[in-house]
Amino acid sequence: xxxxxxxxxxxxxxxxxxxxxxxxxxxxxxxxxxxxxxxxxxxxxxxxxxxxxxxxxxxxxx
Numbered sequence: 001x002x003x004x005x006x007x008x009x010x011x012x013x014x015x016x017x018x019x020x021x022x023x024x025x026x027x028x029x030x031x032x033x034x035x036x037x038x039x040x041x042x043x044x045x046x047x048x049x050x051x052x053x054x055x056x057x058x059x060x061x062x
Contacts, residue, residue, distance in 0.1 A: 002031055
């Protein structure tokens with residue numbers, strides 16, 4: 001999953017270059033993982049499922 005993420009992020013950055021831009025693009029992407037249950041939101045500790053529900057995707061968590 002990490003490989004796909006950095007590959008697609010690099011590709012998105014590369015696709016934003018102007019057509020014909022011949023400069024070599026180098027990217028450095030740091031992945032910082034957050035342990036579930038260590039997010040603070042609205043004065044409470046939230047888990048990934050809480051964010052999923054708040055975003056309207058609660059039906060995917062079941």
